[in-house]
Amino acid sequence: MATSCRxxxxxxxxxxxxxxxxxxxxxxxxxxxxxxxxxxxxxxxYPSGAGLxxxxxxxxxxxxxxxxxxxxxxxxxxxxxxxxxxxxxAEQYAVKTGVHxxxxxxxxxxNFRRQMKxxxxxxxxxxxxNTTDPGxxxxxxxxxxxxxxxxxxxxxxxxxxWCPELGTVLANEEVIDGRSEVGGHPVERRALRQWVLRxxxxxxxxxxxxxxxDWPKSTKTKQINWIGRSEGARVFFDxxxxxxxxxxxxxxxxxxxxxxxMVLAPxxxxxxxxxxxxxxxxxEAYRKEALAKSDLDRTELSKEKTGVFTGGYAVNPVNxxxxxxxxxxxxxxxxxxxxxxxVPAHDERDYEFAMAFGLEITPVVAxxxxxxxxxxxxxxxxxxxxxxxxxxxxxxxxxxxIQKLEAEEHGSGSVNYRLRDWLFSRQRFWxxxxxxxxxxxxxxxxxxxxxxxxxxxxxxxPVVYEAxxxxxxALPVPFxxxxxxxxxxxxxxxxxxxxxxxxxxxDWINVWFNTATGETLPGSEVTEGGAWVRARRExxxxxxxxxxxWYYLRYLDPGNADAPVGKEALGYWGSPDLYMGGTEHAVLxxxxxxxxxxxxxxxxxxTTKEPFPKLYHQGIILGEDGEKxxxxxxxxxxxxxxxxxxxxxxxxxxxxxxxxxxxxxxxKTPGLEGLHRFLRKVWxxxxxxxxxxxxxxxxxxxxxxxxxxTIKKVTExxxxxxxxxxxxxxxxxxxxxxKLDKLSREAARAFTQLLAPFAPHLGExxxxxxxxxxxxxxxxxxxxxxxxxxxxxxxxxxxxNGKPRGEAKVPRDATQEDVLAVAKANERVAAFxxxxxxxKVVYVPGKIxxxxxx
RNA sequence: GCCCGGGUGGCGGAAUGGUAGACGCUGGAGACUUAAAAUCUCUUGUCCGCAAGGGCGUGCGGGUUCGAGUCCCGCCCCGGGCACCA
Numbered sequence: 001m002a003t004s005c006r007x008x009x010x011x012x013x014x015x016x017x018x019x020x021x022x023x024x025x026x027x028x029x030x031x032x033x034x035x036x037x038x039x040x041x042x043x044x045x046y047p048s049g050a051g052l053x054x055x056x057x058x059x060x061x062x063x064x065x066x067x068x069x070x071x072x073x074x075x076x077x078x079x080x081x082x083x084x085x086x087x088x089x090a091e092q093y094a095v096k097t098g099v100h101x102x103x104x105x106x107x108x109x110x111n112f113r114r115q116m117k118x119x120x121x122x123x124x125x126x127x128x129x130n131t132t133d134p135g136x137x138x139x140x141x142x143x144x145x146x147x148x149x150x151x152x153x154x155x156x157x158x159x160x161x162w163c164p165e166l167g168t169v170l171a172n173e174e175v176i177d178g179r180s181e182v183g184g185h186p187v188e189r190r191a192l193r194q195w196v197l198r199x200x201x202x203x204x205x206x207x208x209x210x211x212x213x214d215w216p217k218s219t220k221t222k223q224i225n226w227i228g229r230s231e232g233a234r235v236f237f238d239x240x241x242x243x244x245x246x247x248x249x250x251x252x253x254x255x256x257x258x259x260x261x262m263v264l265a266p267x268x269x270x271x272x273x274x275x276x277x278x279x280x281x282x283x284e285a286y287r288k289e290a291l292a293k294s295d296l297d298r299t300e301l302s303k304e305k306t307g308v309f310t311g312g313y314a315v316n317p318v319n320x321x322x323x324x325x326x327x328x329x330x331x332x333x334x335x336x337x338x339x340x341x342x343v344p345a346h347d348e349r350d351y352e353f354a355m356a357f358g359l360e361i362t363p364v365v366a367x368x369x370x371x372x373x374x375x376x377x378x379x380x381x382x383x384x385x386x387x388x389x390x391x392x393x394x395x396x397x398x399x400x401x402i403q404k405l406e407a408e409e410h411g412s413g414s415v416n417y418r419l420r421d422w423l424f425s426r427q428r429f430w431x432x433x434x435x436x437x438x439x440x441x442x443x444x445x446x447x448x449x450x451x452x453x454x455x456x457x458x459x460x461x462p463v464v465y466e467a468x469x470x471x472x473x474a475l476p477v478p479f480x481x482x483x484x485x486x487x488x489x490x491x492x493x494x495x496x497x498x499x500x501x502x503x504x505x506x507d508w509i510n511v512w513f514n515t516a517t518g519e520t521l522p523g524s525e526v527t528e529g530g531a532w533v534r535a536r537r538e539x540x541x542x543x544x545x546x547x548x549x550w551y552y553l554r555y556l557d558p559g560n561a562d563a564p565v566g567k568e569a570l571g572y573w574g575s576p577d578l579y580m581g582g583t584e585h586a587v588l589x590x591x592x593x594x595x596x597x598x599x600x601x602x603x604x605x606x607t608t609k610e611p612f613p614k615l616y617h618q619g620i621i622l623g624e625d626g627e628k629x630x631x632x633x634x635x636x637x638x639x640x641x642x643x644x645x646x647x648x649x650x651x652x653x654x655x656x657x658x659x660x661x662x663x664x665x666x667x668k669t670p671g672l673e674g675l676h677r678f679l680r681k682v683w684x685x686x687x688x689x690x691x692x693x694x695x696x697x698x699x700x701x702x703x704x705x706x707x708x709x710t711i712k713k714v715t716e717x718x719x720x721x722x723x724x725x726x727x728x729x730x731x732x733x734x735x736x737x738x739k740l741d742k743l744s745r746e747a748a749r750a751f752t753q754l755l756a757p758f759a760p761h762l763g764e765x766x767x768x769x770x771x772x773x774x775x776x777x778x779x780x781x782x783x784x785x786x787x788x789x790x791x792x793x794x795x796x797x798x799x800x801n802g803k804p805r806g807e808a809k810v811p812r813d814a815t816q817e818d819v820l821a822v823a824k825a826n827e828r829v830a831a832f833x834x835x836x837x838x839x840k841v842v843y844v845p846g847k848i849x850x851x852x853x854x
Numbered sequence: 855g856c857c858c859g860g861g862u863g864g865c866g867g868a869a870u871g872g873u874a875g876a877c878g879c880u881g882g883a884g885a886c887u888u889a890a891a892a893u894c895u896c897u898u899g900u901c902c903g904c905a906a907g908g909g910c911g912u913g914c915g916g917g918u919u920c921g922a923g924u925c926c927c928g929c930c931c932c933g934g935g936c937a938c939c940a
Contacts (some may be wrong), residue, residue: 218858222935225857230939250940263940305938335939342940348855349938418939583934657878659867663860664933671866674878684893725868728877735877738894797873802921804873828907842920848872852920 002768008683010647014761026775027122029078031572038075039573040067043581044082047108052115054621054637061652062661063580064121068757069718072781080555082129083109087544091430094492101430120648120760127558131547138483139564140546141435146603151459152198162190168494169427192498195425199595203417215615219586226587228418233402235411237314244273249336249416254397256318257386258364259341262325266290267333274325276311290329305353317410351376429492429501431541433484435477437513443533444473452516453478478518502539509537549596579612622666637667649759650676656723685737687769692743699744707747711784714754750782798823799850800832816843
C-alpha cells in the first residue's frame with residue numbers, strides 16, 4: 001500500500017517505506033544457486049557517540065545505490081553492516097564516568113542503526129555483526145591461534161608512550177607535543193613487553209598481490225612505499241681486537257671502497273663491544289640521551305647531525321682499511337641491521353656527518369663520462385678508487401662485488417624492507433583478550449608432552465620472555481576453550497604498572513590451567529594436581545585492527561559456531577565485488593587485513609589470495625567553509641538535521657550529486673535544497689494533483705528518445721559509480737517532462753525505476769502509485785532500445801581554422817561534400833572564408849567540420 | 855626533500871583529442887498572487903558593441919595536431935601520504 005498523501009510528504013512516505021522494507025525483508029540475502037551473487041561491502045564504522053557523520057552517509061549511500069541497482073538487474077545482492085566496536089573512546093568514557101564500555105557500545109550502535117535505517121539504506125540486518133560480541137571475537141582469537149601456531153606471533157620489548165603521572169601507556173594520538181592529551185603530563189619512552197606479528201614474513205606476497213587487485217593507484221602506491229622493498233647487500237665488517245663483526249645493509253655495495261667510517265644506532269647490541277674504555281662514559285651519555293627521545297624528536301631535531309666516536313675500529317672487507325666506528329642517532333635501530341657503512345662521498349647524510357666531525361671523504365663514483373662529480377654525488381656513474389673494479393658502471397659493479405663478497409663470506413646479496421613487524425598488543429581493557437596464559441618451563445614441557453588440545457596449538461619454538469630472573473612460557477588457550485571473555489570490572493582505570501586494567505581482576509588474571517585440555521579455573525579455587533598448573537593470563541588485549549581484519553568473511557555466515565565462515569557460504573558469495581571506504585585506511589587496515597587473509601589462505605580457510613579484489617574510496621566531505629569538518633570549527637554537518645528538514649531521499653540525492661564520489665567536496669545546504677526541489681518536481685509531474693500520467697497517451701518520438709538516452713546514461717553511470725552525472729541526466733529528462741502535457745505510464749514507470757536507487761522511498765511510492773508491485777527493486781531494470789538512440793539528423797559544428805563559426809543540422813549519413821556545401825552556404829562561415837584559399841577540410845561525422853584556409 | 859592526487863564561471867561541477875562551461879546552486883529581470891511562499895519564463899565566464907557579432911578564456915610557459923581542458927616537456931600553486939629507510 002502506498003501512502004495516501006497528496007503533497008510530497010517525505011516524512012510520511014519515508015517512514016512508511018522503511019517499515020515496509022523491514023516487514024517485507026526486502027534486503028534479506030540468502031544464497032540462491034539460481035542467481036548470481038553480488039557482495040557489496042562498506043568499511044564498517046566505529047560506533048562513536050557523535051553518531052553517523054556525512055562521510056559515512058556518503059559511503060553507505062553510494063554502496064546502497066549500487067546494491068539496489070544490482071538487485072534490479074537480477075543479482076542476489078548482499079549488503080551487510082556491522083560494528084568495529086572495540087576501541088579507545090568507550091574505554092576513556094568508562095574511566096571518566098564508570099559506564100561500562102559495553103553499555104556505551106550498545107547505546108551507540110542503537111543510534112547508528114537508527115540513523116542508517118532513517119537514511120533508507122537497504123541493509124541485511126539479519127547479518128549484523130559486532131567485534132565485541134564473544135561469538136565474534138571467539139573467531140578473532142581463533143585466528144590469533146592460527147598465527148601463534150605458525151610462529152607468526154612473538155613477544156618482544158618495544159618502546160611505548162609511557163605517562164608516569166597517569167600510570168598508563170598512551171596511543172600516539174593521545175600524545176601531543178610530548179605531553180598527554182588529558183592533563184598535559186609529560187610522556188616518556190619506555191620499553192614494555194608486547195605481542196608482535198611477523199607481517200614482514202609476508203612482505204613479498206603483500207607486494208606481489210597488489211598486481212592482482214583493482215584498486216586506486218594512489219592506494220597501491222602507498223602500500224608499496226609502506227612495504228618499502230629495497231635491494232642491496234649485507235656486508236660484514238670485522239671489529240678490531242674482538243671476534244665479533246658488524247653487519248650492515250647497503251643499497252650501494254658498489255661504494256664499498258668509499259666506506260670511510262661506520263655508524264651504529266644508539267640501541268645497537270654491539271655498542272658496548274666496540275667502545276673502548278676511554279670512550280665509554282661519552283658513548284653511554286650520548287646513548288641515554290638519544291634513547292630518551294621519541295621517534296618524533298629524533299627526526300625533528302635532526303637538522304644538525306650528532307654522534308660520538310666509540311674509540312673502536314672495524315675493517316673494510318674489500319680493502320682491509322681500518323674505519324672508525326661511531327654511534328649516531330641518524331642511524332635507526334629498527335631499519336636494516338641498525339648499523340651502516342658510511343660513504344660520505346655518495347650519501348648526503350653521511351656527507352653532512354663527515355663534514356661536521358672532520359671524517360675522511362673518498363670519492364669512488366665518477367660521472368658516467370668519467371669526470372669527477374661534485375660531492376656528495378648520489379647518482380649512478382662509473383667506479384674510481386676501487387681497485388680492480390675501476391671503470392665498471394654502478395650496475396656492473398653491484399653484481400661483481402656481491403659475487404666477491406659471497407665468495408669470501410663477507411656478505412651477500414640481500415633484500416630489505418621498510419615494513420616492520422606489527423605491534424599487536426595494547427595495555428587496554430576494551431579489546432579482545434589474547435587466548436594465552438603464561439606458565440613456567442616445567443608447565444610448558446608438561447603441555448608439550450601431554451600432546452593434548454594445548455599442544456596442538458603450540459608453535460615449533462616456544463614463545464618466551466624473561467622477567468624477574470624467570471623465564472615465562474606462553475601456552476595457547478585452545479580453540480575448544482574459546483572465547484576468552486573479559487572479566488567483570490567496575491574500575492577501568494589503568495593498572496598503574498603499565499599493565500592493562502585486566503590485572504585488577506585477580507581471579508581472571510591468575511588461574512589454574514590444565515596443560516592437557518586448556519581448561520581454566522579461577523586462581524583462588526583449590527584445585528587438585530595432575531595436569532593443573534598455576535598460570536597468569538596475558539593481560540594485554542588486541543588492537544582495534546584485529547576485529548576488522550576478517551569481518552568481511554563473517555558477514556557471509558554470521559551464525560556459524562563451527563568455523564569463522566562455512567565453506568558453502570564462502571563458495572557462494574566469494575569476495576566482495578566492491579569494497580568502499582575512506583582513504584584513511586589505505587595502508588594499515590588494508591595491509592593488516594590482507595596479511596591475515598594470506599595466513600587464512602595458507603591455513604586452507606579461504607581460497608583466494610586477496611581479500612578485496614575491487615576497492616573504491618569515497619572522498620571526504622568538507623564543511624560549508626571548504627575546510628575539514630570539525631567540532632571546534634563548528635562546520636559539521638549532522639545527517640539527522642537534514643533527514644528531518646529535507647528528507648532522506650533529498651539528502652542522499654544531494655550527497656551523490658555534489659560531484660564525483662571519490663572527490664573531496666564541500667557541503668552546501670542550498671545545493672541540498674536544489675535536489676529537494678528536483679524530487680518535488682518529480683512528485684508534481686508523476687504523482688501530484690496535476691500529474692502528467694493520466695489516461696495512457698503515446699509519447700512523442702522526442703520524449704521516447706530522451707527516455708531511452710536517459711536509461712542508457714543512468715545504467716552506465718551506475719555501473720561505474722558516476723552517480724552525479726546519472727542524476728544530471730534524470731534532471732534533463734524531468735525538465736523535458738515538465739514541458740509536456742502528458743506522459744505515458746510506461747515512461748513514468750521506467751523513469752521511476754531509474755530514480756529509485758537514489759531516492760528509494762519516493763521510488764517505491766511512485767512505483768506503487770503507477771501500478772507496480774513493491775518492491776521496485778524486484779522489478780527488472782529497464783532496457784534501452786538502441787534504435788531510438790540513432791538520430792536521423794545530427795548537429796555539426798562548423799570550424800574555420802579551428803574556431804567555431806556556426807552550426808547546422810545535417811542528415812546522419814551526409815558526406816563531407818554535402819556538409820562542406822552547407823557550411824559554405826552559412827553566412828558566418830562564408831565571411832571567414834572570404835578572400836582565402838581552402839587548404840584542407842577535416843570532417844568528423846556527427847561532430848565537426850573544420851575548414852583550414854588562409 | 856621524496857611519492858601520489860588535483861588546479862575549468864560568483865560556487866559544486868560536465869566534457870571517447872572534435873562547437874568548453876551539461877546539470878545544479880547563487881545573483882539579476884519578469885509572470886502568477888491582495889501579499890508572501892511555491893511555481894514558471896528569460897538571463898548569469900570576461901572584455902568591446904545598441905545590436906548583429908567579434909576579441910580573450912580550462913594555474914603559467916613552450917610543444918605535437920587541421921583541432922588540446924584532454925597528449926608531451928618545463929615551471930607555479932593547493933591537498934594528501936612518507937620522511938635521516940642506508
